[in-house]
Amino acid sequence: MTYKIIYKTGESFISNAKTLVEAKxxxxxxxxxxxxxxxxxxxxxxxxxxxxxxxxxxxxNEWIDP
Structure with a gap:
């Protein structure tokens, strides 16, 4: 699975992580x-x-998983 990380500031990038935990x-x-x-x-x-x-x-400090 590929994950994309988006910051509210508008910056974004494709994560190198293979799992959601690594992406976090x-x-x-x-x-x-x-x-x-x-x-x-x-x-x-x-x-x-x-x-x-x-x-x-x-x-x-906590992640929310909707």
Whole structure:
């Protein structure tokens, strides 16, 4: 499975991770101050954060898996 990481600031990239757990670690590692929120979505072609598999908000240390 391919995961795409999207930050609320507009930055995004295709994760090198093979699992969602690895994608969460990678997304957190590359987050910079003021990122607001992180959305992880399945697939590299999607540009939308409307159907994420996981979300993390800057003010919270926990990931939410909707």
């Amino acid at each position: 670690k990678e997304a957190t590692e590359y987050a910079t101050y003021g990122f607001g929120s992180i959305y992880i979505i399945k697939g590299e072609d999607s540009e939308s954060s409307s159907d994420p598999v996981s979300i993390k908000f800057e003010h919270d």
